Amino acid sequence: MKVLVLDGVEEEGLAALRAESDIEVDVRSKLTEDELVDIIADYDGMIVRSATKVTARVLEQASKLKVVGRAGVGVDNIDVAAATDKGVLVVNAPDGNTIAAAEHTIAMMMSLARNIPQASNTLRSGKWDKKSFMGVELRDKVLGIIGLGRIGAAVAKRAQGLEMKVVAYDPYLTEEKAQMLGAQLLPLDEILKMADFITCHIPLTKDSKYILGEKAFSLMKPGVRVINCARGGVVDEEALYEAMQTGKVAGAALDVFEKEPNTDSPLFAFNNFIATPHLGASTSEAQLCVACDVSLELIAALHGEFVKNAVNIPSMSPKVMATVKPYLNLAEKMGRFCAQLIDGRVNKVEVTYSGDLANQEVAPITTTLIKGFLDTILQVKVNFVNAPTLARNRGINVVQQQASGEGDYANLITVKAVSDREEISVAGTNFGKVDPRIVSIDGYHVDAIPEGHMLYVPHIDKPRIIGPVCNLIGAHDINISGMQVGRKIIGGKAVMLLNVDAPVPEETMPEIAKIDGVLSVRNVSI
Ligand SMILES: NC(=O)C1=CN([C@@H]2O[C@H](COP(=O)(O)OP(=O)(O)OC[C@H]3O[C@@H](n4cnc5c(N)ncnc54)[C@H](O)[C@@H]3O)[C@@H](O)[C@H]2O)C=CC1
C-alpha cells in the first residue's frame, strides 16, 4: 500500500509507518490541486497538515484511497462530506499540538501586552525607543475564552497562572467541566462586554464563522485586545480592521487568516497588529507527536482495524472497542445473511440488542451489520464510513434498540428487516464470546454457523423433504457440512439451513423448489 505524505509532516514521526513492510511512504513537497488529482489514484492513504486542500475533485479520482490523515486538529482543508460519501476515512491527531497552540496563544497575548515584536523591530532598526512601548499587565485582567476545549482549557490553566480572571463562552460544555477548569461560563455578549483580552479556540463552522464580527466588536470594551490562533474566518478581518481603525481595539494578534497564505493583509498597516504565519502547532515536540499519532492511525486504518480519532465515523474509546470487537464479526455475517434472505426493496432494518449487549455501546455493531447488509447488494465500496449514509440514501431506516430483561442467551442480536414484500427476522449470538451462531430465523430455532455457502429451505414439516433436498445437492457432488432444521409445531411450517461446501447451482434451485412441501429455496454466501 502507498501513503502520500505532504505539507512537511515531521519525518521522525513517520518511523512507525515506514517500519510496516506492506506500506510504502512517499513524501512530496507541496502539490497543486491539479497535480494531486493526477497522482492520487496511486495511493491508499495520505497525510496532510493545513496547507493541502483535499477537495471533492481530488477525492473523486482517489479510487484506492482508504484514509486521509490530518497531522493536527483542524480538518477544514479536507472535504469530509465528500470523503464520507466515497467511504474514505478521515482521521486527525487532536492531542499532540494542544500545548503548542496554547503556548503560542499566551505568547501572542504577552506580545500584545508588551509590544515585543514592534519594540524588537524598532531596536533592530537603530532606535532605542522606550516611550512608544508602554505596556499593560496581565494580572487581574479578564481573559474571555471562546471555545473551552483542549486548547481553550490549556490556555485557561496558563492564564490562571498569570493571575488573570478567566471567563468562557462554550455552549457545548457543562458548567461542572468549566468549573473544574476554573473558568466561569457566560453568554457571549457578556464576555465581549467585560473582557480585556479575547481569544478564540473554536473550529470554523457555520455557527462560528465571524463569531467576532461587526456586532461583536461593537459590544467589546474599548481597549480590548483580540487573539485568534484557531481558524481564519472565526474573526471577520474587515470588522477587525474597522475596530482597529476607530481605536476600539487596542491590539490584535492573528496566527490564522481567512485566506492562507496571506502576506498582504490590510491589517499589517496597524502598528498594534501582530501576526504569525499559522505557527500555533509549529513546535518540534508537537510536530513529532502529531506525526507519530497520525502514523499509527494510518497503520490501523490501512489494516482494517479500528482507529482512535476518526472524524467521519464515531470514535471509540479502547474500553468500548474491547467490548464491541467480539460482536463485529457476528454482526457483519448477520447483515449479509439477512440481505440474502429477504425479497423486495428493504425500507427498514431494526436491530435489537439483549443480554450483555443491552447495556453497552452498540452503535459500531449496528454500523458493521449495515455494512454487511449493503455489501451484498451494492456495487459501490461499502465500509464503516459510508454505510450509514448509503443506507439513508437508499431510504433504509435503521433503528437500533436495546431490550432489557432476562433472555435465553448471554448476548443476542435480533435483526428485523422489512421490505415492500415481506418481513424477516434473524437472531444471532456469540457462543463463548467469539463463536458466531444464527439461533433463530423468523422465530424458528436453529443453531447454524454463519460461514461459507448456505442453503435456506423453508418447508412444511413432513417426511420425504430433507432426503430429496440432500439427494439433489449430493447429485452435484456438493458436500453438506452442517444441517439445521427448526419448527414450531409438528406438521406446521419449518426451516432447513444447510452449510454446503459450494453454492448449489442455479439450475438445481427450481428442482429443489418443486419438491412437495418445499416453500422456497435460497443460496446464501457469507
Ligand atoms: N493555529 C494553529 O496552528 C492551531 C489551530 N488549532 C485550532 O484550534 C481550534 C481548537 O482546537 P481544540 O481545542 O483542539 O478543539 P476542541 O474540539 O478540543 O475544542 C473546541 C471547543 O470549541 C467549542 N465550540 C465549538 N463551536 C463553538 C461555538 N460556535 N461557540 C463556542 N464554542 C464552540 C467546543 O464545544 C469545544 O469545547 C481548532 O479550530 C483547531 O483547528 C489547533 C491546533 C493548532
Ligand SMILES: O=C(O)C(=O)COP(=O)(O)O
Ligand atoms: O492542527 C491544527 O488545526 C492546525 O491548525 C495546525 O496546522 P499545521 O499542521 O501547522 O498546518
